Amino acid sequence: MDHAPSELLRMLQLELPEQEGRVLGSQAIWMCIGCQTCISRCPKEVDLPRALDFLRRESLEQGRVHPDARDIVAFHRAFLSSIARHGRLFELGTVVGYKLRTGHLLQDAALAPAMLAKGKLGLVPHGGDAQAAAAIFERARAVAEEAGE
Numbered sequence: 001m002d003h004a005p006s007e008l009l010r011m012l013q014l015e016l017p018e019q020e021g022r023v024l025g026s027q028a029i030w031m032c033i034g035c036q037t038c039i040s041r042c043p044k045e046v047d048l049p050r051a052l053d054f055l056r057r058e059s060l061e062q063g064r065v066h067p068d069a070r071d072i073v074a075f076h077r078a079f080l081s082s083i084a085r086h087g088r089l090f091e092l093g094t095v096v097g098y099k100l101r102t103g104h105l106l107q108d109a110a111l112a113p114a115m116l117a118k119g120k121l122g123l124v125p126h127g128g129d130a131q132a133a134a135a136i137f138e139r140a141r142a143v144a145e146e147a148g149e
């Protein structure tokens, strides 16, 4: 992380455009994996993962994504696209989507045989409920629009 979470929150508390830009353009907001450890331990119950989620959306909307975070964004999009299309994660489709978005065509290719052998890389979609997933995505879009996001 280029800034600790506490620094990000302090920068936001200043309510200065320059500091807001630093936060939205930071690498740190893309490093959170949403594990919820911080909020479960925070004595003030600061919902940092939710705040970071909001900041990532703002960063995307304002075109301020940190250059080092572009691969993360590409993975995020490939992952969600797979869920939206198949109703469940389709591993090979996600990998292909990520590689086409990033151009990292051979990255980690040596791991594929072992993953295939262990059944960790499905070659065909797993038969999720695509209609239910589409309804969830549609509802999320509607909620975001209602909230003016």
Ligand code: SF4
Residues within 6 Å of the ligand: 005, 031, 032, 033, 034, 035, 036, 037, 038, 039, 048, 049
């Ligand atoms: S949820 Fe909190 S502890 Fe987990 S990665 Fe995100 S900021 Fe870190």
